[in-house]
Amino acid sequence: MCEKAKYLISGDCALNMEFGSNISEEVNKKIRAMALSIEVKALHGIVEMVPTYRSLMIHYDPLKVDFYELVNTLKKIEQNLDNIVLPAPEVIEIPTLYGGDCGPDLENVASYNNITVEEVVEIHASKEYLIYMLGFTPGFPYLGGMDTRIATPRLQTPRSRIPGGSVGIAGEQTGIYPVSSPGGWQLIGRTPIKLFDPHRKNPILLKSGNYIKFKSINEEEYKKIENELDNGNYEHIIYPKKDGVN
Amino acid sequence: MGQFRIVDAGFMTTVQDLGRYGYQQYGVSVSGAMDYVAAKLANILVGNDENEGLLEATMIGPKIEFLDAAVIAITGGDMQPVINGVSLNLNKSISVNKGDSLTFRGMKKGLRSYIAFTGGIDVPVVMGSKSTFLKAQIGGYEGRALRAGDILSTGLVNNVQFGREIAENYYDYGSGKVELRVVLGPQDDAFTENGIENFFNSEFRVTNNCDRMGYTLEGENIEHKDGADIISDGISMGAIQVPNSGNLIIMMADRQTTGGYTKIANVITADLPKIAQAKPGDVITFKKSTLEEAHMLFKELENRIDEVKIQLYAQAKNKTEATKAKMVKIYNITVNGTSYGVKVEEL
Known part of the structure; x- marks a missing residue:
């Protein structure tokens, strides 16, 4: 150093x-x-x-x-x-519904890498990703450390509208769209969590230097979290990062 | 508290204050008035805090109908404001009546005008600011540019001030030629000697691509040593990006917080109003400045604004005292269906 x-x-x-x-x-x-x-x-x-x-x-x-x-x-x-002794970075869990309408490119990613859809999800949700920085749009995280076994090039033709909360892959990067915007990422899932809400006490959920961990959820769980968010009683799952876990 | 109605929104009119700070690390642009000096002066003229919300009108002014009496001041670019057909002076606070209509004859000098209202504009403070950030649709009036039919409210008025005037001209917006002083960096070492020389010794032209995010200029190619891409880093107001196309982009109020293009230099803060008021076709040249000079010029400018504030408060105080000495009130009285204006003077 x-x-x-x-x-x-x-x-x-x-x-x-x-x-x-x-x-x-x-x-x-x-x-x-x-x-x-x-x-x-x-x-x-x-x-x-x-x-x-x-x-x-x-x-x-x-x-x-x-x-x-x-x-x-x-x-x-x-x-x-x-x-100086730094407090441990935080890991925030991002519940994600993979595939289906929420992740229309999940099968693309699987076939491009010659693995199954289940393997893509397992690999993607197994790691804690470092948030290097936020930028581009409010709350958009630049994440590091995705497994190259699921790396997939961007779509040839970008979509004109990607719904907020979409989880995607672009080359060797993974990320989440905080708000609806155009883009060319391969969409593999969606989270009901709001990365950006200007009227919340902490408008932006993520912070650079912290980590994200995706968690695979089913449709029922997705709806439950969505309801809890609407009613203001959803609690984000956040825990200190353990050394050596990745 | 009073209200006014947007009859026609002009080309683009938004609510701005001096910007939304503290959220750039989360990717939220600062926004705020493009010409911060004009915005401060407008607010000072009507007795507001410098950072109050006001209207920023671009290129073609709005048409505004006052639903209540108000005190306003217009600063910045000259769009030739008119109240009920009578021309208005810029840089002066004036009193308007219920039913009055504010229009603009057209842009004569500069590109952006600021309209301040005593009491400010009553819109929600979002993340610490009233500024409209168009891309994220937050702040200002419903997160968007104003439209015909919108009705806005002014804030509480403590102390109505009109007849205040600023004589001094801070900037000459109209000449079509703009010299911008710049401080080199942070990536000036990414350019060849030839590139730096072209930057300082040639003329650039403002393209039609000049919005709140940035000003794209065309001119001589600015040569890189080894490409235009860098690992993304932060972008400050007035940063001059040089992408591979060789055109320059001066990053303005709604700029992204981070970016991956080399930045050759940065416009000094005291000269930012000059670029904020430049219009398509204007000719831009760059002059090398130092950090010391830039800081000195910024301090001088702020001192001048402080002096104006002191002078205007003194003007207002004298006026209040004069009024106190001799109270004059005008009453409208109707007798047998005929209206009379009756002036009552204290003896």
Whole structure:
């Protein structure tokens, strides 16, 4: 962990700390550690932070904090990153109804990889996926670590409307569409969970640095969760990540 | 509290404040007024908090009918506002009556006008802001641009201010030529020497693709050393993206929070209103600035806005005192079916 971050100027109200040249869980851990350290210290003049694959963008208010002072403070925090103890990341369970109308491309994915539909579901729901970052649309997670045995290229012709909650595969990536939008992912299932609800106390459910675990559910369970969500009595299943589990 | 009705929404009119902060890490764009200086001034003129919700009108202004009396101010681009057929000054707070109609003759200078109402616009605060974020359909009035027939309410009025005026011109929007000062980075090292030279020494033209998300400019090709793609990272307001096509995109209020194209430089905050008011066909040039200069210019601008605030409050105070000294009230009295305006003056 000796590689030092690059401090890149991104206009007069933001700077970008770049922690590495590639996408890796190691680099992401550093970003999470840095962001949490800054949050704990509640540094004056920081407007907000945006973690991405290999960097942390820090939006600051130059009327409140001097740039060079800010960089010095950040460098001190960075030097100390290896010594801080981080809380375990959280794993959030995403109940998913695979196949059928909810996952019209599940069979495509199976036949493309010469495995059965059941195997696709089992492989997809077996792992805890790291949320590297959120972006593109509110609450859209960029997930890492999908098993290459279910990797499938995007559709040749994108769909003009994909319903919110759709779970899909694009190349070696898997993801969830938080809101309805056009897209070319192979759709394998759908979750009733709302990743984005502007009127909820926490409008966005996911956070970078945490993990997602898909859980296969049947139609009855899907409807039950949907009802509970409507009535406001659904409780998300969230637990601390255990080391070594993936 | 009062109401006004949108008779015609113009090209695109939305409710904005100074933006929705704190959610970029979740992929939620900041939004907010494109020309933040004009928005602040409009609110200050009518005695609101700088960050109050107001209307941002683009290119073709709306037609508004006042269902109640109100105090308004219009700033930013000059769309030639008119009340009941009489031209209005920009940068001045004026009192309008119930039944009055606000229209615009057409865009003369700039691209975006701001209409502030004393008491602000009463729309729900969504995730800390009244700004409309069109792509996610949140904030503002039902998460969308205004349409004919919409009826909006203004907020509570503590202290009605009219007759306030700002004499100073902050920006000259109309010339068709815009020089933008920029700070290089974060990926200026992804470009060849030739690419950087073209960036600073040639002219670019604003295309029709200039909305709240970004301004696409065409001009000389800006050459990359090794392609335009990077591993996605954060995008700040005014960042200048250079995709492989070689055209530039200046990222604006509704920009995505992250993106995978190289960013050669960033427009300085003090110059953002200039690009927010640029229109298709305008010629853009870039001038190199430093971080120190950018911060200094931003501070100077904010100080000027603070001074205006102090001056206007002083104007308002004098006015209130003058009014107190001599109370004048006008009553409408009907006697035997004939209306009379009666002026009652305190002795």
